[in-house]
Amino acid sequence: MLLQGHADERGSREYNLALGQRRADAVRRYLVLAGAPEARIESVSLGEEKPSCMERTEECYAKNRRVDILHQGEF
Numbered sequence: 001m002l003l004q005g006h007a008d009e010r011g012s013r014e015y016n017l018a019l020g021q022r023r024a025d026a027v028r029r030y031l032v033l034a035g036a037p038e039a040r041i042e043s044v045s046l047g048e049e050k051p052s053c054m055e056r057t058e059e060c061y062a063k064n065r066r067v068d069i070l071h072q073g074e075f
Contacts, residue, residue: 001036002070003027003043006050008061013047020045027067 005024007016024043032038053060 001031001041001072002075003031003041004050004068004070005043005045006052006064006066006068007045007048008064009048009051009056010061011048016047017045020047023065023067027069 003024005020005022005027007019007023009016011019021043024045028038028041028043031041048064051064052066053063
């Protein structure tokens with residue numbers, strides 16, 4: 001399983017990469033606590049590189065602050 005952490009476009013590239021990583025790691029910790037095998041989960045950050053919404057509104061920024069969960073065969 002691959003967890004991809006994302007951030008909105010506000011902030012520096014470095015800040016957004018770190019923020020995306022923290023998001024992905026938080027989901028990873030949750031999944032492990034829920035019983036998922038830790039060795040089968042990888043977390044990475046894409047920062048602001050793959051937005052799901054391109055508008056400059058608070059609603060759009062909220063959609064870009066996310067973690068995508070990809071299963072084997074999807075990445």
